[in-house]
Amino acid sequence: xxxxxxxxxxxxxxxxxxxxxxxxxxxxxxxxxxxxxxxxxxxxxxxxxxxxxxxxxxxxxxxxxxxxxxxxxxxxxxxxxxxxxxxxxxxxxxxxxxxxxxxxxxxxxxxxxxxxxxxxxxxxxxxxxxxxxxxxxxxxxxxxxxxxxxxxxxxxxxxxxxxxxxxxxxxxxxxxxxxxxxxxxxxxxxxxxxxxxxxxxxxxxxxxxxxxxxxxxxxxxxxxxxxxxxxxxxxxxxxxxxxxxxxxxxxxxxxxxxxxxxxxxxxxxxxxxxxxxxxxxxxxxxxxxxxxxxxxxxxxxxxxxxxxxxxxxxxxxxxxxxxxxxxxxxxxxxxxxxxxxxxxxxxxxxxxxxxxxxxxxxxxxxxxxxxxxxxxxxxxxxxxx
Amino acid sequence: xxxxxxxxxxxxxxxxxxxxxxxxxxxxxxxxxxxxxxxxxxxxxxxxxxxxxxxxxxxxxxxxxxxxxxxxxxxxxxxxxxxxxxxxxxxxxxxxxxxxxxxxxxxxxxxxxxxxxxxxxxxxxxxxxxxxxxxxxxxxxxxxxxxxxxxxxxxxxxxxxxxxxxxxxxxxxxxxxxxxxxxxxxxxxxxxxxxxxxxxxxxxxxxxxxxxxxxxxxxxxxxx
Amino acid sequence: xxxxxxxxxxxxxxxxxxxxxxxxxxxxxxxxxxxxxxxxxxxxxxxxxxxxxxxxxxxxxxxxxxxxxxxxxxxxxxxxxxxxxxxxxxxxxxxxxxxxxxxxxxxxxxxxxxxxxxxxxxxxxxxxxxxxxxxxxxxxxxxxxxxxxxxxxxxxxxxxxxxxxxxxxxxxxxxxxxxxxxxxxxxxxxxxxxxxxxxxxxxxxxxxxxxxxxxxxxxxxxxxxxxxxxxxxxxxxxxxxxxxxxxxxxxxxxxxxxxxxxxxxxxxxxxxxxxxxxxxxxxxxxxxxxxxxxxxxxxxxxxxxxxxxxxxxxxxxxxxxxxxxxxxxxxxxxxxxxxxxxxxxxxxxxxxxxxxxxxxxxxxxxxxxxxxxxxxxxxxxxxxxxxx
Numbered sequence: 001x002x003x004x005x006x007x008x009x010x011x012x013x014x015x016x017x018x019x020x021x022x023x024x025x026x027x028x029x030x031x032x033x034x035x036x037x038x039x040x041x042x043x044x045x046x047x048x049x050x051x052x053x054x055x056x057x058x059x060x061x062x063x064x065x066x067x068x069x070x071x072x073x074x075x076x077x078x079x080x081x082x083x084x085x086x087x088x089x090x091x092x093x094x095x096x097x098x099x100x101x102x103x104x105x106x107x108x109x110x111x112x113x114x115x116x117x118x119x120x121x122x123x124x125x126x127x128x129x130x131x132x133x134x135x136x137x138x139x140x141x142x143x144x145x146x147x148x149x150x151x152x153x154x155x156x157x158x159x160x161x162x163x164x165x166x167x168x169x170x171x172x173x174x175x176x177x178x179x180x181x182x183x184x185x186x187x188x189x190x191x192x193x194x195x196x197x198x199x200x201x202x203x204x205x206x207x208x209x210x211x212x213x214x215x216x217x218x219x220x221x222x223x224x225x226x227x228x229x230x231x232x233x234x235x236x237x238x239x240x241x242x243x244x245x246x247x248x249x250x251x252x253x254x255x256x257x258x259x260x261x262x263x264x265x266x267x268x269x270x271x272x273x274x275x276x277x278x279x280x281x282x283x284x285x286x287x288x289x290x291x292x293x294x295x296x297x298x299x300x301x302x303x304x305x306x307x308x309x310x311x312x313x314x315x316x317x318x319x320x321x322x323x324x325x326x327x328x329x330x331x332x333x334x335x336x337x338x339x340x341x342x343x344x345x346x347x348x349x350x351x352x353x354x355x356x357x358x359x360x361x362x363x364x365x366x367x368x369x370x371x372x373x374x375x376x377x378x379x380x381x382x383x384x385x
Numbered sequence: 386x387x388x389x390x391x392x393x394x395x396x397x398x399x400x401x402x403x404x405x406x407x408x409x410x411x412x413x414x415x416x417x418x419x420x421x422x423x424x425x426x427x428x429x430x431x432x433x434x435x436x437x438x439x440x441x442x443x444x445x446x447x448x449x450x451x452x453x454x455x456x457x458x459x460x461x462x463x464x465x466x467x468x469x470x471x472x473x474x475x476x477x478x479x480x481x482x483x484x485x486x487x488x489x490x491x492x493x494x495x496x497x498x499x500x501x502x503x504x505x506x507x508x509x510x511x512x513x514x515x516x517x518x519x520x521x522x523x524x525x526x527x528x529x530x531x532x533x534x535x536x537x538x539x540x541x542x543x544x545x546x547x548x549x550x551x552x553x554x555x556x557x558x559x560x561x562x563x564x565x566x567x568x569x570x571x572x573x574x575x576x577x578x579x580x581x582x583x584x585x586x587x588x589x590x591x592x593x594x595x596x597x598x599x600x601x602x603x604x605x606x607x608x609x
Numbered sequence: 610x611x612x613x614x615x616x617x618x619x620x621x622x623x624x625x626x627x628x629x630x631x632x633x634x635x636x637x638x639x640x641x642x643x644x645x646x647x648x649x650x651x652x653x654x655x656x657x658x659x660x661x662x663x664x665x666x667x668x669x670x671x672x673x674x675x676x677x678x679x680x681x682x683x684x685x686x687x688x689x690x691x692x693x694x695x696x697x698x699x700x701x702x703x704x705x706x707x708x709x710x711x712x713x714x715x716x717x718x719x720x721x722x723x724x725x726x727x728x729x730x731x732x733x734x735x736x737x738x739x740x741x742x743x744x745x746x747x748x749x750x751x752x753x754x755x756x757x758x759x760x761x762x763x764x765x766x767x768x769x770x771x772x773x774x775x776x777x778x779x780x781x782x783x784x785x786x787x788x789x790x791x792x793x794x795x796x797x798x799x800x801x802x803x804x805x806x807x808x809x810x811x812x813x814x815x816x817x818x819x820x821x822x823x824x825x826x827x828x829x830x831x832x833x834x835x836x837x838x839x840x841x842x843x844x845x846x847x848x849x850x851x852x853x854x855x856x857x858x859x860x861x862x863x864x865x866x867x868x869x870x871x872x873x874x875x876x877x878x879x880x881x882x883x884x885x886x887x888x889x890x891x892x893x894x895x896x897x898x899x900x901x902x903x904x905x906x907x908x909x910x911x912x913x914x915x916x917x918x919x920x921x922x923x924x925x926x927x928x929x930x931x932x933x934x935x936x937x938x939x940x941x942x943x944x945x946x947x948x949x950x951x952x953x954x955x956x957x958x959x960x961x962x963x964x965x966x967x968x969x970x971x972x973x974x975x976x977x978x979x980x981x982x983x984x985x986x987x988x989x990x991x992x993x994x995x996x997x
Contacts, residue, residue: 017884024880031873060777061711061724063676063949064810090677096858157673160842198679200812233779233811237713250721251944251951258648258941259866265637266874272634273881279626280888442902442990463906470904477994481899485619497611498904542903 007308014281018313021277025317025360026324028270029353033325034332035263036349042256044342045245048177051215053113054222055244056208059237062088065204066234073228074208079221082211084109085187087204091154091163093144100140100338102154102183104190113211116174123148123169131189134165137180141170143338152183159194159201181341210238267356274364278310282368289372290380299373306372310365311358318357322350387454389549389582390416390439395448397434408434410605412448421576421583423596430602432586433554439584440552441469453549470498474543474581476553480535482527482542488514489523492541499546513541517571533564540571544581551575553585557592569595610912611905617917620889621924628921631885635925635970636932638871638878643933643966645867647956648941649860655954656856659794660848663825664737667818667835670844674855674948675709676726681814684841688818691834693827695820697733703821705731708806710816711950712777714766723951724944725762725769726798727777729806737821741795746771746786751802757786759796761953765942769799778809794852797942797953819848858947875973878925882977886918890985897985898993911986918978919971926970933966934958 011018040047056074058064068085075083089102107128111117119127119135126148127133136146146152150167165185173180187205195202212221222238229236239247249256282289289302325345333343395412398405408431416422424432437443438450441457444465450458452472460468475481482491493510501509514520517537527535536556543551553572557565573595575581585596593599601608621628660666667688668678680688689704697703708729713722728734732751735741749755758769763784768775775782782801790796807813822828832845846854890897897910936956945952 016887020880020884020887024877024884027873027876027880031870035870059713060810061713063711063724090673092671092673096673155671157671158677160669160671200814235779247722251723252946253721254941254943255863262641262870265641266870266877269634269637269874269877269881272630272637273877273884276627276630276634276881277884279630280884284888284892437991440902442994466901466904466906468904469902473902475899475902477899479895481895481994483616483896483899485616485623486613490613490615494613494900495903497613 004304004308007305008312010281010305011309011312017277017281021274021313022317022320024270024273025314025357026321028266028360029318029321029357030324030328031266032263032356033322033345033349033353034329035259035266036352037325037329037343037345038340039256039259039263040346040349041340041343042252043246043249044177044340045179046242046249048116048175048179048342049240049242049245050116051218051240051242052212053241054210054212054218054225054238055241056210056225056236056238057206057244059226059235062206064234065201065206066208066236068203068205070208070229070234070236074210074225077221077224077228079212079217079224080210081213082109082113084113084209085205085207086110086209087187087190087206088158089154089156089185089190090158091156093152093154098144098338100143100181100183101179102185104187105184106187107184110184110209113209116178117171118174119169119171127168130166130168131186132164132166133168134183134185135169135171136167136183137341138170138172139180139341140183140338141167143181146170159190159198161193161197176344177342179341181338209241267360271360271363274310274314274360275367277313278306278364278368281309282306282372286372286375286380287382289375290377293375294377294381302372302375303369306369307362307365311361314357314361314364318354318361321357322353325349325353386418388415389418389420389453390414390584391449391451392439393449395435395438395450396446397431397438397443398446408605409438409445412605412607414600414607416582416584418582419576419580421572421595421597422585423593423599424584424586424602425588425593425599426602426608429604431605432602435602436552436554436584436586439550440473440475441465467498470495471546472549474546474548474551476536476539476543476551476556478555478558480527480532480539480559482535482538484527487524487526488519488530488538488541491527491538492545494542495546509545510541513545514538516544517541531564532560533567536560536564536568537571540568540575544575544579549582551581551583553583553587555587555589556585557587557589565589565592610909610916612900612909612913614916617913618920620893620917621920624889627885627888628924631881632921632925632928634881635878635922635973636928638874638973639926639929639966639970640932641867641874642871642969643930643958643962644936644956645863645871646962646965647933647936647958649864649867650959650962651941651955651957652856652860652863652952653853654957655792655952656794656852657849658740658791659852660850661738661740661821662847662849663822663828664848665820665822665828665831665845666848666851667820667843667845668816670842675707675817676711676949678709678816679814680706680816680818680843684843685815685818687838687840688820688835688843691820691831693822693831693834695823697736701733703733703737705734705737705819706803706815707731707734707817707819708803708810708812708815710806710810714762714769714775716765717767723766723942724949725766726948726950727756727806728798728800729803730800731803734800734803734819737819738790738795740793741788741790743786744789746784749785749801752805753802754780754782754805755785756782756799756801757788758784758799760787760789761796761940761942762799762951763787765953775799778806780809792955794855794952797951855948856945856952859943859945862946871969875969878922879973879977882918882922882974883981885921886914886978886981887984889917890914890981894988894993894996897988898990898996901988901990902994907986911982914982914985915975915978918982919974922970922974922977923967926967929970930963930966 085106087104146167152165154163225238329345392414397409398407426432445458493506496506672678685706689702695703710727711724714725715722763770835845940955942953
């Protein structure tokens, strides 16, 4: 591995240039990793979806509700082992910037269907007892300093007025990918008020959450539910929870595609920088390559020298960039608050970063290696760097 | 007549790592106007350093150095730069032409520091190149010229501001015999016909023969 | 600066590979920068055009969007009777009481649905929006199951084209006309008869009331009247302001994410420029020494190398801008988070964006070149000459 030793020493010859190139790689690999993590976060809802849950909504759009009389009918569809209801509340906590999901749910059944929301039993008891109670997620509690017993005021947009809820419990997520930035309160409380002020919105729910016995029954049960309500006043559309979440992502697909493209652009940018470094370095060493050739070393050896140096630089830059991705991602997530409830650097992202570093290291070395291989000894010896 | 170069007790040292090397110890000499002087000596004798000091591209540690009456050891950097532009013509061993400028543009370079108009500059540069026998190579780049031709372009550049001194550091060091002859002949003419004072550092005894006087340096002092 | 510009430019030309790679990196960064600004500008332009300064949109207080707002018939009548409202040639107030909902439609050639705005308009709905012009077919007949679609929707969604039918609210609706809304948000909507929509969606209240004011300066009085009236729980906004606010979240997101990315990417480009310029200084050390010997001051050496870096980055900047300007042929369609509805918009290149992009490129060039140029200027003449 003589060529590797030489390659390593060569990389250290021009410390400033090598250092700058490594720095550039660190920035690029870091940015790439961060962007991929942002894309993952976009899909987080779908990732956290359970394959034994279906979501039933009004087939026109989420803007329209479903009557609560549907609940028992859905419960009786074969394959269904549990049903709950949820209404998107869409309230504002102090200012529009503090966005987080709020749902009015049927408290007993909802948490049964979401076993990944872990609530201490005493807190759940208090919540069930208090009509105005709310359960908030750990991330939300941390972000806004909610403690059990605090009052959370929300300004209603769909359901007008100022609503106050008392935090009765804080739930933790069973997995890293569980969204703990949500707030749940009693559907009964919402309905009471709705029936008085907006009778048309009374006795209705936004979606039904349906648990099925086994994942393979998903398509069958979904169709059965929708068949039940075809040609009624409110036709339904039932899909797996994953499909439902992916539907949201699909609506902002253009942005996701754009971010993906931009993340690859940064790799091209650093490739240009790295290729430039290797090209300049190789050109300055023309007489050295000629000397090596005169001594009997072939183009293969020269190629290994150049590739070796390029890959050493790429490896160092890539490694530091990957290492920094974690703390930077954490800082970014903290800054973004509850906008990205789940923000984790996935193993796939790391593999992609490794691959990117290797590709850049190899691609940058190709042209210089070919040129070095083609150097004619006599000419090369005459060249001044 | 006052000598054009007056040197009294000149000393210069360099720092190499944590060592101090005394390159010139106590140089005292005069160079009369119109003289053609060769500085010779073994490697490390200080001849190039002495040339650099006279040319104003380095400053002495102690002693007096007057060129044409001006104490250049006392000048600040900006003044020294302006002084060089007006008073010194340089001829280097490796020609030191700008590879991306044509022969004409290279020769014209020193005139950019004066107030001459573009057409005036061109006129002077063409004349200088004519004088060194390269009037037909104005638009050539250095890579398109032979070593001897490049050195002649350098000489044209050196004389274009009509400087007080011409300093040459191994002017024939990179040239073959024939080109070296051409260059030395040219320098002779500049000295005889135009009365230019020339100070030349050289290893080559053949070049030294052309000089009127030869000064030998050894370990930082004049050996004569 | 006395060193000739031809010296600087030709040095860039001599090292073509290095110049192109460095400028190429810069170009990509400027491309991202310019494109983000163009996207944000395009979004704003679309939504600002969506509206007239002398129209006002009235929604229920605090409801945020038209879809979430409810205005019952009684309140709508009060609003229409305000004296600040203009009157049409037929003696009727220029008011359109509208029902606004979102429906899921499938995109053509895919199973991915999106939310599209259905707007049930009153008889004066079209007149209140002179920027909306029927370009194919005809307007729907009031009292029928006919609808007209914005061109962006007709192109993108199955069943929304001329003479095609959509099924919602328990009925089949036929598209009898297409309209062009001049690139504004209305291009992404489907319009029908308000009363028909109310029936189909089983509502008995409107979503919004849109009015034309007798003159634009009557708005403050109009708003105050509505806010003071105890019978009303509404808020009024100028139509242009209303739609501009609808895009704020999305526009801000695009701008912050885009600019953050540009700044991060710019580090890469600046590092690239630094590497190139350090190499240039190192390779031309003898030339620098010669120029200094000839009498050129330190300052001119500094300036020469700074200019070289600047030309390099501006070259990249121009290329990046040219690439970005190609994006004007691309149209973007995405869900607006605030309104929850699909909106189509384009990339818009303005002279201001051109200036900002070139300035960004110049700053990158200067930052990349300053340290190497300083090194060049600080060289001692004898050391530089010895390097030959």
